[in-house]
Amino acid sequence: MTTLDTQLRAVRDSGRKVLVPYFVAGLDDEWLDCVRAAAFAGADAIEIGVPFSDPIMDGIVIQEASLLALARGTTLTSVLEQLATLDIDVPLIVMTYFNIFHHHGLERAAADLAKAGVKGSIVPDLSLEEVGTWREVGNANDIASILMVAPSSPPARVGQLARQTQGFAYAAARMAVTGVASDSGRGEGVVQGIRAESDVPVYVGIGIATPEQAAAACQYADGAIVGSALVQLLLDGKGPKGVEEFISAMRAALDNVA
Amino acid sequence: MTIYMGAPDSSGRFGEFGGRFVPEALIPACLELEAAFKDAWADTAFHEEFEETLREFGGRPTPITYCPRLSAQLGIEIYLKREDLAHTGSHKINNVVGQALLTKRMGKPRMIAETGAGQHGVASATAAARLGLECTVYMGEIDTQRQALNVFRMELLGATVVPVTSGSRTLKDAVNEAMREWVTCVEDTHYCLGSVMGPHPFPWMVREFQSILGREAAEQCQTLGVGTPDFVVACVGGGSNAAGIFSGFANSTAKLIGVEAAGGSAIGFGMPGVLHGMRSMLIQDEVGQIAEAHSISAGLDYPGIGPEHAYLAATQRAEYYAAGDSEVLDALQLLSRMEGIIPALETAHAVAWVVREAGGLIPKGSKVLINLSGRGDKDVAQVRDILRGEA
Numbered sequence: 001m002t003t004l005d006t007q008l009r010a011v012r013d014s015g016r017k018v019l020v021p022y023f024v025a026g027l028d029d030e031w032l033d034c035v036r037a038a039a040f041a042g043a044d045a046i047e048i049g050v051p052f053s054d055p056i057m058d059g060i061v062i063q064e065a066s067l068l069a070l071a072r073g074t075t076l077t078s079v080l081e082q083l084a085t086l087d088i089d090v091p092l093i094v095m096t097y098f099n100i101f102h103h104h105g106l107e108r109a110a111a112d113l114a115k116a117g118v119k120g121s122i123v124p125d126l127s128l129e130e131v132g133t134w135r136e137v138g139n140a141n142d143i144a145s146i147l148m149v150a151p152s153s154p155p156a157r158v159g160q161l162a163r164q165t166q167g168f169a170y171a172a173a174r175m176a177v178t179g180v181a182s183d184s185g186r187g188e189g190v191v192q193g194i195r196a197e198s199d200v201p202v203y204v205g206i207g208i209a210t211p212e213q214a215a216a217a218c219q220y221a222d223g224a225i226v227g228s229a230l231v232q233l234l235l236d237g238k239g240p241k242g243v244e245e246f247i248s249a250m251r252a253a254l255d256n257v258a
Numbered sequence: 259m260t261i262y263m264g265a266p267d268s269s270g271r272f273g274e275f276g277g278r279f280v281p282e283a284l285i286p287a288c289l290e291l292e293a294a295f296k297d298a299w300a301d302t303a304f305h306e307e308f309e310e311t312l313r314e315f316g317g318r319p320t321p322i323t324y325c326p327r328l329s330a331q332l333g334i335e336i337y338l339k340r341e342d343l344a345h346t347g348s349h350k351i352n353n354v355v356g357q358a359l360l361t362k363r364m365g366k367p368r369m370i371a372e373t374g375a376g377q378h379g380v381a382s383a384t385a386a387a388r389l390g391l392e393c394t395v396y397m398g399e400i401d402t403q404r405q406a407l408n409v410f411r412m413e414l415l416g417a418t419v420v421p422v423t424s425g426s427r428t429l430k431d432a433v434n435e436a437m438r439e440w441v442t443c444v445e446d447t448h449y450c451l452g453s454v455m456g457p458h459p460f461p462w463m464v465r466e467f468q469s470i471l472g473r474e475a476a477e478q479c480q481t482l483g484v485g486t487p488d489f490v491v492a493c494v495g496g497g498s499n500a501a502g503i504f505s506g507f508a509n510s511t512a513k514l515i516g517v518e519a520a521g522g523s524a525i526g527f528g529m530p531g532v533l534h535g536m537r538s539m540l541i542q543d544e545v546g547q548i549a550e551a552h553s554i555s556a557g558l559d560y561p562g563i564g565p566e567h568a569y570l571a572a573t574q575r576a577e578y579y580a581a582g583d584s585e586v587l588d589a590l591q592l593l594s595r596m597e598g599i600i601p602a603l604e605t606a607h608a609v610a611w612v613v614r615e616a617g618g619l620i621p622k623g624s625k626v627l628i629n630l631s632g633r634g635d636k637d638v639a640q641v642r643d644i645l646r647g648e649a
Contacts, residue, residue: 056281152444172282
């Protein structure tokens with residue numbers, strides 16, 4: 001088991017619902033302060049998006065933020081250097097597309113992530129069939145490989161994904177790319193499918209934008225992932241203060257889930 | 259002896275290139291497509307329907323034309339495989355007829371497609387109309403402006419055209435957006451990808467659909483008494499027309515030559531990377547961000563290349579060269595004046611390489627088969643503006 005597995009299982013076993021916010025690294029000068037603000041306001045793990053030129057799993061909000069971050073010269077190396085200066089007690093998970101690691105060199109990427117204190121990775125274009133080498137190299141550096149399960153994943157695949165994911169299973173609530181949605185989605189069925197196969201913690205993401213949606217997801221899941229709604233708030237210039245308010249409201253909603 | 263251009267391995271790889279690098283939400287659709295294609299391609303009735311549709315509707319077989327005047331001038335024998343005479347004006351019809359038939363066979367009522375200059379979009383809309391499928395085409399906003407007439411063509415054929423406003427607003431982003439949209443509608447919609455690229459099984463499947471032109475060409479070369487050409491030359495963006503013609507000669511003595519745009523030369527300037535579902539050669543910056551390609555021809559404006567071409571280059575079974583915008587314009591005019599055939603700007607890259615290398619890499623007296631992949635009608639306004647110094 002990776003450190004992330006141990007940590008996230010301990011949180012689940014304590015009865016706390018997990019909140020995982022997502023940030024686009026390098027979006028502006030304040031992005032690290034935003035990560036800190038989220039940690040202090042009650043995030044349990046934080047996804048750090050390393051921007052890529054062609055984010056095919058991301059909707060318009062994260063696409064726009066990624067292009068802004070890239071225009072500021074953001075790279076994997078610059079992000080990891082900044083993350084290494086963070087003084088927070090919350091596990092960090094890097095989310096990016098495979099070409100970033102592939103180009104950096106897989107062993108070097110995993111070692112650099114570990115050096116910066118990162119505990120896990122989400123690479124949406126690395127399918128179950130392709131993730132093997134990266135997971136091996138990651139595990140040698142205590143980096144967990146988190147896999148997504150989609151509403152379209154047939155039962156046999158759900159079993160494989162649930163058994164092979166590390167840290168947690170990322171249950172996609174919708175057949176959609178990242179973004180804000182208003183409907184309740186199909187997360188519950190996905191979570192039930194995973195639960196039937198594994199005792200890994202299960203968090204729901206894709207389309208979760210409000211405290212109410214997060215709390216609803218945590219009626220059946222162990223946690224909720226919120227990305228685009230938070231990134232939109234930063235694109236609107238709300239900064240660390242806005243992050244703190246947003247995360248606090250999310251936290252309160254999750255703490256009220258029985 | 260290595261047999262070239264057979265099926266990829268079970269992971270969809272040609273050597274170290276290919277694979278299936280897409281989000282989990284799309285994996286089941288890729289698996290379904292792989293199974294459906296294998297089933298169809300083993301079914302004589304499907305082959306008959308495919309070939310009959312291309313014969314009665316698509317204008318196949320296309321002829322091979324000998325170029326007497328250009329041959330005399332260059333001191334080599336030049337033959338053209340006339341895909342410009344196929345319906346919709348290029349080889350694109352072969353692939354879309356195959357995929358549209360497969361869409362129906364899978365019971366899906368709708369397909370989506372990406373397009374750069376609009377050729378694949380028009381072909382997709384055409385096949386969809388013929389077979390009664392709904393069709394939505396994603397096209398970069400810049401390309402919808404550059405190719406406004408093709409947008410109208412697609413609409414006339416009953417398709418919906420969605421301008422893509424993200425990223426560079428050209429072909430690369432049209433593919434991104436088509437993939438994003440496919441996630442939302444994968445249960446009733448097939449993604450009709452336009453070239454030998456993308457996740458497995460697309461590179462293999464599209465090559466198989468295009469191989470009809472290579473088989474035809476090989477037979478015609480025998481019938482015409484040409485025998486095996488010394489060189490088989492095709493332009494390469496993603497590489498579907500090249501894959502089609504190469505497949506007819508991959509296990510012969512012919513030298514296979516792919517010609518990329520100088521500003522989009524994935525083999526020449528690229529490195530291995532992962533984009534749009536495949537591991538292949540890609541033009542990238544020093545940290546792995548994908549570069550934007552630049553070419554006079556929108557159809558070659560793509561920073562990558564199909565994975566099988568990356569493999570053919572790595573094994574040196576095929577060689578890849580680049581042609582620049584100005585020699586391409588010259589070649590377009592030369593073929594027009596000397597042989598009465600206006601080629602597409604994409605196709606003119608292959609012609610330009612042959613003109614440049616006749617007597618150089620191509621020894622005098624060689625027999626050269628060029629895949630004349632598309633007609634130039636779509637480009638005449640752009641070429642006029644450039645030649646008049648207005649672009």
